[in-house]
Amino acid sequence: MANLTEIQQTIAKNDCLNDSNTSFNNTKNNNKSDKDFVEREAREQREGGGEQDMAPIGGNPIHRSSSRPQLDVSGAAIQGNFEERDPTILLPNQSDDISHLALDIGGSLIKLVYFSRHEDRPVNDRIKKTIKERLGISNGNRRSYPVLGGRLHFVKFETNKINQCLDFISSKQLHCGGMDAHLWHSGVSNENAVIKATGGGAYKYADLFKERLGVSIEKEDEMNCLVAGANFLLKAIRHEAFTHMEGHKAFVQIDQNDLFPYLLVNVGSGVSIIKVDGDGKFQRVSGTNVGGGTYWGLGKLLTKCNSFDELLELSQRGDNRTIDMLVGDIYGGMDYSKIGLSASTIASSFGKAISDNKDLEDYRSEDISLSLLRMISYNIGQISYLNALRFGLKRIFFGGFFIRGHAYTMDTISFAVQFWSKGTSQAMFLRHEGFLGALGAFMSYEKHGLDDLMVHQLVERFPMGAPYIGGNVHGPPLGDLNEKISWMEKFILKGTEITAPVPMAPPGTTGLGGFEVPSSRGGILRPDASKLNVGVLHLVPTLEVFPLLADPKMYEPNTIDLSDPGELEYWFTVLSGHLPDLVDKAVASEGGTDDAKRRGDAFARAFSAHLARLMEEPAAYGKLGLANLLELREECLREFHFFDAYRSIKQRENEASLAVLPDLLMEIDSMDEETRLLKLVEGVLAANIFDWGSRACVDLYHKGTIIEIYRMSRNKMQRPWRVDNFDAFKERMLGFGDKKPYQHKRALLFVDNSGADIILGMLPLARELLRRGTEVVLVANSLPALNDVTAMELPDIVAEAAKHCDILRRAAEAGGLLVDAMINIQDGSIDSSSSVPLMVVENGCGSPCIDLRQVSSELAAAAKEADLVILEGMGRSLHTNFNAKFRCDALKLAMVKNQRLAEKLIKGSIYDCVCRFEPAS
Numbered sequence: 022m023a024n025l026t027e028i029q030q031t032i033a034k035n036d037c038l039n040d041s042n043t044s045f046n047n048t049k050n051n052n053k054s055d056k057d058f059v060e061r062e063a064r065e066q067r068e069g070g071g072e073q074d075m076a077p078i079g080g081n082p083i084h085r086s087s088s089r090p091q092l093d094v095s096g097a098a099i100q101g102n103f104e105e106r107d108p109t110i111l112l113p114n115q116s117d118d119i120s121h122l123a124l125d126i127g128g129s130l131i132k133l134v135y136f137s138r139h140e141d142r143p144v145n146d147r148i149k150k151t152i153k154e155r156l157g158i159s160n161g162n163r164r165s166y167p168v169l170g171g172r173l174h175f176v177k178f179e180t181n182k183i184n185q186c187l188d189f190i191s192s193k194q195l196h197c198g199g200m201d202a203h204l205w206h207s208g209v210s211n212e213n214a215v216i217k218a219t220g221g222g223a224y225k226y227a228d229l230f231k232e233r234l235g236v237s238i239e240k241e242d243e244m245n246c247l248v249a250g251a252n253f254l255l256k257a258i259r260h261e262a263f264t265h266m267e268g269h270k271a272f273v274q275i276d277q278n279d280l281f282p283y284l285l286v287n288v289g290s291g292v293s294i295i296k297v298d299g300d301g302k303f304q305r306v307s308g309t310n311v312g313g314g315t316y317w318g319l320g321k322l323l324t325k326c327n328s329f330d331e332l333l334e335l336s337q338r339g340d341n342r343t344i345d346m347l348v349g350d351i352y353g354g355m356d357y358s359k360i361g362l363s364a365s366t367i368a369s370s371f372g373k374a375i376s377d378n379k380d381l382e383d384y385r386s387e388d389i390s391l392s393l394l395r396m397i398s399y400n401i402g403q404i405s406y407l408n409a410l411r412f413g414l415k416r417i418f419f420g421g422f423f424i425r426g427h428a429y430t431m432d433t434i435s436f437a438v439q440f441w442s443k444g445t446s447q448a449m450f451l452r453h454e455g456f457l458g459a460l461g462a463f464m465s466y467e468k469h470g471l472d473d474l475m476v477h478q479l480v481e482r483f484p485m486g487a488p489y490i491g492g493n494v495h496g497p498p499l500g501d502l503n504e505k506i507s508w509m510e511k512f513i514l515k516g517t518e519i520t521a522p523v524p525m526a527p528p529g530t531t532g533l534g535g536f537e538v539p540s541s542r543g544g545i546l547r548p549d550a551s552k553l554n555v556g557v558l559h560l561v562p563t564l565e566v567f568p569l570l571a572d573p574k575m576y577e578p579n580t581i582d583l584s585d586p587g588e589l590e591y592w593f594t595v596l597s598g599h600l601p602d603l604v605d606k607a608v609a610s611e612g613g614t615d616d617a618k619r620r621g622d623a624f625a626r627a628f629s630a631h632l633a634r635l636m637e638e639p640a641a642y643g644k645l646g647l648a649n650l651l652e653l654r655e656e657c658l659r660e661f662h663f664f665d666a667y668r669s670i671k672q673r674e675n676e677a678s679l680a681v682l683p684d685l686l687m688e689i690d691s692m693d694e695e696t697r698l699l700k701l702v703e704g705v706l707a708a709n710i711f712d713w714g715s716r717a718c719v720d721l722y723h724k725g726t727i728i729e730i731y732r733m734s735r736n737k738m739q740r741p742w743r744v745d746n747f748d749a750f751k752e753r754m755l756g757f758g759d760k761k762p763y764q765h766k767r768a769l770l771f772v773d774n775s776g777a778d779i780i781l782g783m784l785p786l787a788r789e790l791l792r793r794g795t796e797v798v799l800v801a802n803s804l805p806a807l808n809d810v811t812a813m814e815l816p817d818i819v820a821e822a823a824k825h826c827d828i829l830r831r832a833a834e835a836g837g838l839l840v841d842a843m844i845n846i847q848d849g850s851i852d853s854s855s856s857v858p859l860m861v862v863e864n865g866c867g868s869p870c871i872d873l874r875q876v877s878s879e880l881a882a883a884a885k886e887a888d889l890v891i892l893e894g895m896g897r898s899l900h901t902n903f904n905a906k907f908r909c910d911a912l913k914l915a916m917v918k919n920q921r922l923a924e925k926l927i928k929g930s931i932y933d934c935v936c937r938f939e940p941a942s
C-alpha cells in the first residue's frame with residue numbers, strides 16, 4: 022500500500038528535486054518554479070491578499086449559479102441617513118422576486134409560506150450551446166417548465182404577535198407578489214392585491230391586513246388546505262414522513278404512486294380524522310372533541326400554566342403514576358398477564374384521584390400534565406387506529422399543533438397505535454406538519470405549477486432565510502426576527518452581531534414511550550418547540566434522476582450514515598477543525614478586505630451554528646448524510662458571497678500541471694496498450710492526492726511543491742491497491758482469452774479536483790478513451806466546491822491541454838469545446854467527424870459529493886447514450902456512490918485521504934487507493 026509517511030520523509034530529504042531526467046516522473050519545472058508557487062501562495066495567504074491579480078485561465082468571470090438562486094448584495098448600500106436606526110438598504114443587483122405568499126392564521130400560531138423566484142439569467146455561452154447540440158439537447162425536445170426555479174420559505178409567528186408578522190410581510194414586501202416589479206418600484210398602490218389564507222384568523226384579522234398592508238384576504242377552506250398541503254408534501258419531499266418510537270425517528274419512503282388512500286389525523290384544538298383518496302378527494306370520516314384544546318384547557322385549569330409549551334415542558338418532568346390508576350394498583354403490583362396487560366399499564370387516567378383523598382394542590386403540576394398528555398395522546402391514537410381499521414387503511418399520518426415535533430407526544434401516539442393494532446399499524450408524522458394548512462393555501466393559487474413538481478426537483482436545504490423583494494428593506498424596522506431573515510440580511514443589518522438562525526436549546530428528549538413514564542424526567546423540553554424545524558425548499562425544475570442508476574428507488578447516495586452519533590461527532594469535529602483555515606482562504610479569495618473579513622467571521626458563526634443545530638438534532642432537515650454536511654459548508658460560503666474560495670490555488674495548480682503535461686503524454690505514448698492503461702489509472706489515483714478538503718493532505722502540501730508531491734504519490738502507487746479490480750477493467754477494455762475488447766460508445770467521467778487531478782490524471786485517461794473511439798463527456802460541478810474543477814473552468818483547461826496534444830485538440834473541436842474551431846464548424850469549414858467528441862457538461866451541483874437523484878438535465882441527456890461511468894475522488898465515489906449500482910459499466914477511482922474512512926470503508930489506512938470496477942448490472 023502507498024505509505025505517505027514515507028513520501029513525506031522522502032520529500033523532506035529533497036532527494037528528487039535536482040534530478041535532471043526529463044521523464045514526467047522527474048520533469049523539471051520549465052516555466053515557473055513550483056516552490057515559487059507554494060511560497061507565493063503562503064505569502065499571499067499571510068498577507069490576506071493575492072486575489073486581485075489572479076484571473077482564471079482565459080479570464081472567465083466567476084460563475085454564479087444559474088440554477089440555484091443567490092442573494093446578490095454586490096453594490097449594497099444604505100439608502101438615506103446612516104444615523105437612522107433601521108435604514109433602508111438597497112440591493113441594486115438583486116434579481117430575486119417574491120411571487121406568492123399564503124398564510125394559515127391559527128389560534129396560537131401564524132404560519133407563512135412564501136416563494137422567492139429567481140429570474141433566469143440566460144448564459145449566452147456558445148460552448149454550452151454547441152455541446153447541447155452535440156448531445157441532442159435542443160429547446161425543441163426539452164419539456165417546458167410551468168414553474169420557474171425558486172425557493173419556498175416557511176416562517177412562523179405567534180398569533181398574539183401578529184404585528185410582528187405584518188411588519189415582516191411589509192418589510193419583505195411579500196404582499197406585493199405577482200405584481201410587475203416596475204409597477205411596484207414606481208410606487209403603484211397595492212389595493213387589488215390578494216393573499217390566500219386559511220384558519221380562523223383569516224376571518225378574524227382580514228380587516229387588520231387591509232388596514233396595515235392594503236391587501237384583501239382570500240379565505241380558503243381549512244380542510245381543503247390541510248389535505249392539499251399533506252398531499253404535496255408526501256409526494257414531493259423525500260424525507261417528509263417519519264415514525265417516532267421510543268425516541269427514535271426513522272424516515273419512511275413513501276411511493277408517490279402508492280400514496281392513496283391514507284388517514285390524516287389533524288390534532289388541533291379538536292381532532293379531525295380525514296380519509297384521503299386523492300388530490301382534492303377526501304372525506305372527514307370522524308373526529309373527537311378531546312384534542313389539543315382539551316390538554317391545554319384542562320392543563321391550564323389544573324396547573325395554572327400560562328402557555329401550551331410551558332404545560333408540555335412540565336410533563337417532561339412528570340410521573341403520572343402518582344395520579345393514574347395502573348393495572349398494578351388493582352392487581353397488587355402484578356401484571357394481568359392473561360389478557361396481556363403489564364402492571365404499568367394505565368387502567369384509568371386520573372383514577373388514583375378517587376381514592377387518594379387528596380386535594381388538587383397535593384398533586385404536582387408536572388404529574389398532572391403528564392397524566393393529561395398521556396390520556397389524550399392514547400385516546401387519539403386509539404380512535405385513529407380504529408378508523409384506519411374501519412376503512413382498511415394501512416397508513417395513518419398525524420399532524421396539527423398538538424404534535425409540534427414533541428418527542429414524547431409522538432412516542433405516546435405511536436405506542437397507542439402499535440398497541441391497539443398489535444404491531445400491524447404504525448403512526449407516522451410529517452416534518453412540515455405545522456405548515457399543512459399554509460402550504461395548502463399556497464397551492465390554491467392558480468398556475469404556480471407546483472403540483473407538477475417531482476421529488477427530484479425539490480432540494481431541501483438548511484434554512485438561510487430569504488431575500489427581500491427587489492433588494493430593498495421596506496417599512497417598519499424588523500425588530501428581533503432572528504430566525505426569519507437571512508443570515509446575509511442580518512449581516513447587512515447588524516454587522517457580525519448575529520445569533521443562530523435555528524433553535525439552539527437541547528431537544529425535548531423522550532422516554533421509553535408506551536405505558537412507561539418518560540425517562541427524561543428532569544430533562545428540558547425545547548423551550549421554543551413552536552419554532553421552525555424545517556429547511557428551505559429549493560425548486561429546481563431542471564433537475565433529473567440520473568438515468569443510468571440501476572434502481573433509483575433503492576439508491577442511497579450517502580455511504581456514511583450520520584444517524585450514528587459516533588460518526589456525527591467525528592465529522593462535526595473534523596469540519597469544525599477545518600473552519601479557521603477555510604475562513605482564511607475565503608477571506609483571501611475576496612482580496613482580504615475588511616468587508617471580506619467581516620463576512621468571513623459571519624460565515625464561521627453561521628456554519629458553526631448550523632453544525633451545532635445538527636449535532637443536537639441530526640434529522641432536523643431530513644435524513645442527514647456526510648454529503649449534506651459538506652454541501653452545507655459550500656452553501657454557507659455562497660450565502661456570505663464567497664463564490665470560489667480556492668480560486669487562486671486552483672489556478673496555480675493548473676498552471677504547474679499544464680507545464681508537465683507534454684512530458685507525461687510523451688511517456689505514456691511510449692508504452693504498450695496494457696502498460697498504458699495501468700499507468701493511466703495509476704495516474705488518476707496518484708493525482709487525486711490534491712485535495713484541499715483533507716486535513717492530512719493540506720499538511721502534506723507544506724512539505725513540498727505540487728510536482729514533487731505528484732511525483733512521490735506516483736512513485737508510491739503499488740498494486741494491489743486496497744480495492745483493486747483493475748484486472749477486470751483491463752479485461753473489459755482490452756479483452757482476454759475468448760473475451761473480445763469492448764469499445765464503449767460514450768463514457769461519462771465525473772471529474773474531481775483542479776490541477777494535477779484533472780490535468781495529469783483524468784485528461785490523459787479521457788484521451789485514451791478518445792483514442793479508442795469512445796466519446797468522452799467530462800462531468801464537472803456547476804458551482805465551485807473546495808478545489809474541485811467546475812464545468813465553467815474546464816473548456817479553458819482543455820484548450821490549454823489541447824495545445825500539446827492532437828487527440829485532445831481534434832476531440833475538443835469535434836465536441837465544440839474550442840471556441841475558434843467552433844466558429845469554423847459553424848462556417849462548415851472543419852470536418853468534425855474526424856474524431857469522436859470530447860464534451861463538458863455541468864452536473865447540477867456545487868458540492869464535493871454528488872446525489873445522483875438530482876442531476877442537471879444536460880447530464881441526464883448525456884447519460885442516455887453512455888455505457889461507461891467513471892466516478893473519481895473521495896466525495897463522488899466514496900462518501901457518495903460507493904455502493905451505487907449502475908445499468909452500465911462503472912469504475913470508481915479514489916485515493917482515501919482520511920484515516921478513519923479508510924479503516925471503516927476498506928479496512929485500510931490513509932492514502933490507500935480504490936479501483937472498483939463493476940460491469941453493467
Ligand SMILES: CC(C)(COP(=O)(O)O)[C@@H](O)C(=O)NCCC(=O)O
Pocket residue numbers: 595651709711712713714715716717773774807869893894895896897900915918919920
Ligand atoms: C471533502 C473531500 C470529500 C474531498 O475529497 P475529493 O473528492 O476531492 O477526493 C475530502 O477531502 C474529505 O472527505 N475530507 C474529510 C476531512 C479530512 O479528512 O480532513
Ligand SMILES: [Mn+2]
Pocket residue numbers: 712773774807808809869894896
Ligand atoms: Mn474534490
